[in-house]
Amino acid sequence: MLALLSFIISSLLAALITPIVIWIYHRRGWLDDPQKEYHLKKLHTKPIPRGGGIVIFLSVLFSSALFIHFDYHLIAILVGALILTVVGILDDIFDLHPIIRLITGLIAALVVVGSGIGIAFVSNPLGPGVIHLDQPRLTFMLFGIERSLWVLSDLFALFFMLWNMNIVNWSKGVDGQMPGFVAIALIFVGILSMQYVNDPTSFNTTVLSFITAGAFLGFLVWNFYPQKIMPGYGAGSLAGYFLSVLAILSGAKVATLLMVLAIPTADAIFTIARRVLAGKSPLWGDRGHLHHKLLDEFHWTKTQVAVFYWLATLMMGFLSLYLNTVGKLITILATTSLVFGVLIWAKTKHLRKIKEYNTR
Numbered sequence: 191m192l193a194l195l196s197f198i199i200s201s202l203l204a205a206l207i208t209p210i211v212i213w214i215y216h217r218r219g220w221l222d223d224p225q226k227e228y229h230l231k232k233l234h235t236k237p238i239p240r241g242g243g244i245v246i247f248l249s250v251l252f253s254s255a256l257f258i259h260f261d262y263h264l265i266a267i268l269v270g271a272l273i274l275t276v277v278g279i280l281d282d283i284f285d286l287h288p289i290i291r292l293i294t295g296l297i298a299a300l301v302v303v304g305s306g307i308g309i310a311f312v313s314n315p316l317g318p319g320v321i322h323l324d325q326p327r328l329t330f331m332l333f334g335i336e337r338s339l340w341v342l343s344d345l346f347a348l349f350f351m352l353w354n355m356n357i358v359n360w361s362k363g364v365d366g367q368m369p370g371f372v373a374i375a376l377i378f379v380g381i382l383s384m385q386y387v388n389d390p391t392s393f394n395t396t397v398l399s400f401i402t403a404g405a406f407l408g409f410l411v412w413n414f415y416p417q418k419i420m421p422g423y424g425a426g427s428l429a430g431y432f433l434s435v436l437a438i439l440s441g442a443k444v445a446t447l448l449m450v451l452a453i454p455t456a457d458a459i460f461t462i463a464r465r466v467l468a469g470k471s472p473l474w475g476d477r478g479h480l481h482h483k484l485l486d487e488f489h490w491t492k493t494q495v496a497v498f499y500w501l502a503t504l505m506m507g508f509l510s511l512y513l514n515t516v517g518k519l520i521t522i523l524a525t526t527s528l529v530f531g532v533l534i535w536a537k538t539k540h541l542r543k544i545k546e547y548n549t550r
Contacts (some may be wrong), residue, residue, distance in 0.1 A: 192257060193380060197400040197407075204408025208245050211478055212419050214237030214414065215453065220283050222420065227285070231475040233363055233492070238417060242409055243278030243355075243424015247271055249405035250398075250432075252362040257397050264398075268303030270464035271428055274355075278424020279472035286423075292352070297428055302435055305361050308343040311445050313515040314317045333438070350444065351434040357458035358433065358451065359426030366414035366496040368421055371503040374431040375450040376403035378507035383440035383495065385463050395439040395471040400412035402432045410497040445518040450506045453480065453499065456529035466536075480529060 215221065221237035251268060258264060277294045280286055311320040323346055328339040362368035380399030409425065410420045421429075437447040448455055457480040462472040470476075477486070484490045484498070509521060 192394070193397050193400040195343040195406040196253055196257040196397050197350040199256065200249050200404030201408040203252055204245050204249040204405045205411045207248055208409055208419060210411040211241045211244050213241055215241050215419075216280070222282075226370065229480075231363065231477050231482070232480075234417070235422070239419050240422030241279070241284040241366075241417060241422045241424070242283060242413070242421035242426075243275040243282075243428055245409050245419075246425050246428045247275040248401075248406045249408060250402055251428045253401040253404070254398065258394060259402065263305050263307060266301050266307070267398075270301040270435075271431060273298040273301070274431055275424050278336050278422050281423040288446045288471075291423060291427070292356075292473065294351055295355050295431075296348065298427075298431065299348050299355075302351065303344050303347050306348040307435065308340055309438055309444065310340070315445075315515050315519050332491075347438060347543050349422075349429060350438070353458075354430035354434045354447070354451065355427045356430065358430035359423060360456040360458055360461065360475075360479060361481065362497070363479060364485070364492045364495045365417040366410055366493070367481060367499050368429060369413050370425060370496055372433065373403045373410065374500060374503045374507060375433060375437065375447075376400070376406065377463045378450055378510060379440055379447070380435050381445070381511065382443055382446060383436070390440045395436060399436045399440075402436070415496070436443070444514050445522070446510045449510045449513075449518045449522055450503055452506055452525040453502050453529055454464040456526040459526070460530055460533050464533075478533075478537075481534060483533060485540055487536040511539075 216239060220241070221236070221239050222232075223237040224232045224234055225237075238439070250271065254264065254268070273294060277286065277291060281291065310324045314321050323339050323343040326341050328341060358368065358372065376399050380403065383396045383399055397415050406425075406429065409419075409421070413421065427474050428549060433451070440446075461478060464478060465472045465474075465476070481495050481499075484495045485492070486489045487521070490498070505523070506525075510518060513521065
């Protein structure tokens with residue numbers, strides 16, 4: 191009941207905060223104008239404010255103050271989220287270099303891992319039991335207190351968080367796309383957290399999951415087609431950040447999160463490989479993501495692309511409730527193969543069109 195109430199309040203807060211942010215951004219002229227700053231990856235045709243990070247952060251902060259007991263873990267999570275929000279605002283205004291976003295994302299993840307939140311184990315995909323990541327450990331004194339650094343656990347948690355921050359952020363090109371599938375994914379993380387609890391904190395992970403899901407759902411009201419505001423890097427990075435942290439707190443549900451994010455993950459892997467093979471930086475955007483190809487080659491509408499991502503995440507979420515680790519990995523591999531196949535076909539079709547055009 192508390193989780194549902196927090197979900198509703200967070201949704202309402204986000205829906206009420208968003209028009210205020212839209213007004214401020216218009217007033218200050220902080221708009222993404224595709225006519226002034228043209229880029230192939232951009233799909234909007236009119237000046238639109240970014241600024242979703244402010245909405246998500248404030249909604250989660252206010253709702254957490256109402257429904258959750260604060261401890262130093264939650265404070266660390268919110269501090270990391272604040273870092274991403276501030277960087278998101280600066281990126282909305284100045285279009286920061288991707289390296290700056292990557293470094294500040296790592297700092298936000300370090301704040302969380304430094305508070306003691308890490309991945310101590312993962313399920314063994316080859317048999318029963320788990321694979322422990324709590325060794326080796328480095329013990330040292332800091333401020334007169336003996337502290338321990340779990341090398342593999344902390345490094346894996348940092349990579350897991352940084353990876354998801356970026357791949358989810360890449361899947362926000364279409365109106366309503368990212369907030370919708372992230373809200374659904376967070377709901378399933380919240381449901382799973384009721385069943386598998388390995389929570390080092392004193393606050394309720396389930397409630398925080400539903401609070402964050404509500405924040406993205408409330409933002410979706412204004413981001414759905416035709417969008418009045420875009421998520422920007424702030425909301426995009428916060429989405430992957432909260433998903434990762436909450437999956438870890440729910441009992442290191444790495445396979446579960448990879449499964450509900452199977453399509454964005456497969457798209458990201460293919461995109462990185464494609465850019466590297468082409469001699470390009472994997473950090474710079476282009477028009478080669480799955481949502482671009484669904485629009486350009488399959489001639490889907492923006493709404494169809496967004497709903498496809500929602501339904502795919504919903505289906506994966508339901509499957510994640512019933513499949514074991516092996517089943518989840520098979521599903522992830524099958525989804526990845528399907529996404530790769532679509533992207534390779536779309537790339538081949540595009541190259542064929544170019545060849546035919548040049549031979550005329």
